[in-house]
Amino acid sequence: MYPVYRPYLSGKEQQYVSECLDSSWISSRGDFIRKFEIQFADFVGVRHATTVCNGTVALHLAMLAIGIGPGDEVIVPTLTYVASANMIVQTGATPVFVDSIESTWQIDPSAVKRAITPRTKAVMVVHLYGASCDMEAICKICTEHGLLLIEDCAEAFGTFYRDKHVGTFGDVSTFSFFGNKTITTGEGGMVVSNNAEVLNKAYHLKTQAVSPSQEYWHDTVGYNYRMTNICAAIGFAQLEQANYVLERKQQLAAWYDRYLVDLPVRRQAEPPRSTHSWWLYSILVSQELRDSLRLHLRNRAVETRPLFPPVHAFPHYECGLEFPVAQCISKSGLSLPSYPDLTESDVQIISSKVREFFEVREGCRTEIADCGLTKLVN
Ligand SMILES: *Cc1c(COP(=O)(O)O)cnc(C)c1O
Numbered sequence: 001m002y003p004v005y006r007p008y009l010s011g012k013e014q015q016y017v018s019e020c021l022d023s024s025w026i027s028s029r030g031d032f033i034r035k036f037e038i039q040f041a042d043f044v045g046v047r048h049a050t051t052v053c054n055g056t057v058a059l060h061l062a063m064l065a066i067g068i069g070p071g072d073e074v075i076v077p078t079l080t081y082v083a084s085a086n087m088i089v090q091t092g093a094t095p096v097f098v099d100s101i102e103s104t105w106q107i108d109p110s111a112v113k114r115a116i117t118p119r120t121k122a123v124m125v126v127h128l129y130g131a132s133c134d135m136e137a138i139c140k141i142c143t144e145h146g147l148l149l150i151e152d153c154a155e156a157f158g159t160f161y162r163d164k165h166v167g168t169f170g171d172v173s174t175f176s177f178f179g180n181k182t183i184t185t186g187e188g189g190m191v192v193s194n195n196a197e198v199l200n201k202a203y204h205l206k207t208q209a210v211s212p213s214q215e216y217w218h219d220t221v222g223y224n225y226r227m228t229n230i231c232a233a234i235g236f237a238q239l240e241q242a243n244y245v246l247e248r249k250q251q252l253a254a255w256y257d258r259y260l261v262d263l264p265v266r267r268q269a270e271p272p273r274s275t276h277s278w279w280l281y282s283i284l285v286s287q288e289l290r291d292s293l294r295l296h297l298r299n300r301a302v303e304t305r306p307l308f309p310p311v312h313a314f315p316h317y318e319c320g321l322e323f324p325v326a327q328c329i330s331k332s333g334l335s336l337p338s339y340p341d342l343t344e345s346d347v348q349i350i351s352s353k354v355r356e357f358f359e360v361r362e363g364c365r366t367e368i369a370d371c372g373l374t375k376l377v378n
Contacts (some may be wrong), residue, residue, distance in 0.1 A: 007339075008248075010241070020233050053189065070092035072094070077096070100323075104268065106140070130278045131159065135169045160274060175190040
């Protein structure tokens with residue numbers, strides 16, 4: 001079976017974890033925490049980084065650190081993983097959903113503009129599947145309207161927009177190191193910012209809001225969102241091979257592009273002058289065929305993943321609005337196996353099974369999904 005993902009753990013992960021065990025520094029104190037944070041900040045090109053125990057709480061902490069709370073509205077794409085919206089709710093603020101761009105599947109800047117109200121405090125962009133959002137347009141809107149910017153980079157380690165790593169545009173940004181993310185610590189996350197005050201606030205809240213000057217004195221209601229030294233040891237080893245992993249992923253995307261070239265599938269596009277990091281190589285096919293293609297592949301030992309359902313589709317987030325592009329992308333899309341160890345011959349085999357699916361349907365309706373608004377309105 002070709003799984004959708006499998007972490008690449010061929011570096012010094014085991015050695016560094018053993019060092020934690022041998023030294024007995026297994027909780028959230030220990031050298032690997034600091035080393036991982038420094039190396040990570042350096043890789044991304046951001047001044048400050050603090051580790052947390054997963055990418056979900058990273059979002060919560062990031063928003064608390066820039067002062068998002070009850071009464072605020074935060075604009076977020078409906079096409080995202082549910083954690084982005086859940087954490088807005090956890091701060092007491094209200095998520096305001098917007099639609100996506102058809103080609104890149106990312107938050108639509110013109111929809112953001114239309115969603116601004118006097119209560120809008122921030123925009124949360126989510127760089128989905130390894131591609132970047134249109135940061136020029138988003139940054140311009142945030143500056144013009146005095147809005148804060150949060151970047152959810154959980155799926156975008158190694159993604160660049162015009163030579164800057166994503167996560168360096170916002171007031172605060174977050175990463176996830178879950179087992180299927182581009183680099184992993186098992187469970188883990190990071191909050192980054194160029195603003196020292198924001199990062200100090202995040203650090204304070206993640207460590208039970210303990211006073212920096214008085215032991216066991218807590219300044220406000222805090223959290224324990226700390227990462228363990230064991231996880232940081234894995235993360236530090238992952239960073240040592242991050243460039244290799246990212247190169248492998250560029251390579252596998254190029255192979256898929258080559259072997260799927262003349263089929264009725266369309267892969268996710270990236271904005272001009274940006275670098276896609278290919279967390280998951282994902283494609284759109286005709287909406288009616290998506291599930292049968294997934295079944296065809298599953299029966300041939302290829303695991304796939306549907307794209308996220310739009311968050312407004314969950315009953316507890318229902319808002320009475322339609323988001324036609326996001327809905328269409330979600331129903332037409334799937335992710336193919338995208339782990340760094342895949343060889344060219346693996347990609348060739350997987351692609352040939354996709355080809356086989358379309359060949360038996362020759363003559364049937366096999367055009368690619370058109371998620372463009374004009375077509376949907378007609
Ligand atoms: C994975 C992910 C998260 C959450 O990360 P966890 O580490 O699993 O909590 C948040 N947002 C997006 C877009 C993700 O893909």
